[in-house]
Amino acid sequence: MNEFALELQDVSCTFFSNPRVKGQPIQRYNAVGDTTLRIRAGEFVSLVGPTGCGKSTLLNIGAGLLAPSTGSVKVFGEPLNGINTRAGYMFQADALMPWRSAIDNVMVGLQYRGLPDEEARAQAQAWLERVGLGSFGERYPHELSGGMRKRCALAQVLALDPDIILMDEPFSALDIQTRQLMENEVLDLWAAKKKAVLFITHDLDEAIAMSDRVVVLSAGPATHPIGEFVIDLPRPRDVSESRMQPRFVELHTQIWGVLRDEVLKGYAQQLTKAA
Numbered sequence: 001m002n003e004f005a006l007e008l009q010d011v012s013c014t015f016f017s018n019p020r021v022k023g024q025p026i027q028r029y030n031a032v033g034d035t036t037l038r039i040r041a042g043e044f045v046s047l048v049g050p051t052g053c054g055k056s057t058l059l060n061i062g063a064g065l066l067a068p069s070t071g072s073v074k075v076f077g078e079p080l081n082g083i084n085t086r087a088g089y090m091f092q093a094d095a096l097m098p099w100r101s102a103i104d105n106v107m108v109g110l111q112y113r114g115l116p117d118e119e120a121r122a123q124a125q126a127w128l129e130r131v132g133l134g135s136f137g138e139r140y141p142h143e144l145s146g147g148m149r150k151r152c153a154l155a156q157v158l159a160l161d162p163d164i165i166l167m168d169e170p171f172s173a174l175d176i177q178t179r180q181l182m183e184n185e186v187l188d189l190w191a192a193k194k195k196a197v198l199f200i201t202h203d204l205d206e207a208i209a210m211s212d213r214v215v216v217l218s219a220g221p222a223t224h225p226i227g228e229f230v231i232d233l234p235r236p237r238d239v240s241e242s243r244m245q246p247r248f249v250e251l252h253t254q255i256w257g258v259l260r261d262e263v264l265k266g267y268a269q270q271l272t273k274a275a
């Protein structure tokens with residue numbers, strides 16, 4: 001097996017405004033500059049960077065939802081063309097289908113894969129149990145709490161047993177206690193299967209507590225990595241206990257030293273845009 005599950009090699013991404021809007025010249029925005037990012041099989045990597053810098057754009061490129069303007073993407077050594085079928089994607093917003101019960105949401109991907117309904121249902125139930133929703137399968141998304149919906153979305157992704165998991169601020173909408181529970185659950189599930197994870201977060205504490213490596217992105221335009229830190233905290237980890245360790249504080253100080261100026265630049269840009 002190739003050492004790298006996902007490789008973004010010298011990618012850039014430029015967005016153009018809609019050419020059909022009459023009377024307005026086409027505007028271009030260079031969201032991602034020259035970026036190389038490699039995630040090893042089984043590695044948990046977080047991307048942190050100022051708001052609006054281009055984190056989701058990079059994740060979308062890795063998912064094959066967006067083609068880079070230049071550069072290349074490889075998945076286990078093979079060039080990526082179209083959707084990355086080895087990856088599962090967990091979004092910031094709920095992606096559950098409101099008209100389907102929790103179990104139907106989890107089993108839908110398995111059904112698409114051609115599993116007979118009965119087997120798909122059994123596997124979906126097993127995943128719901130693993131994420132603590134064993135007795136909630138018949139509930140609809142609106143009948144679940146925010147944390148439960150996240151658990152259901154997690155089961156939906158993990159049921160497909162992807163080799164790569166792409167997570168775009170999956171817990172940002174949760175209260176702090178639920179968030180920490182979910183972070184620990186994700187770490188336990190990850191430790192059991194050791195998939196490659198690319199995790200996006202605004203929260204540096206979360207990035208350090210969860211990851212093997214944290215990559216810091218510059219403020220846009222043309223965001224690119226400006227720092228990379230190996231997180232050598234022992235595993236298994238409990239996210240809230242990890243935060244108490246002196247090494248955590250050291251890493252936080254080092255990474256924040258790089259991130260701080262970019263966050264200030266990003267913030268200043270937002271103010272300029274808003275003015």
Ligand SMILES: Nc1ncnc2c1ncn2[C@@H]1O[C@H](COP(=O)(O)OP(=O)(O)OP(=O)(O)O)[C@@H](O)[C@H]1O
Pocket residue numbers: 015016029031049050051052053054055056057058220
């Ligand atoms: N389809 C698009 N067309 C034009 N501009 C876009 C498009 N998608 C993203 N952008 C711009 O590219 C930049 C990067 O956006 P992106 O969503 O990747 O940032 P982000 O770091 O994930 O943001 P946030 O921290 O708010 O989640 C932003 O300035 C955004 O406005």
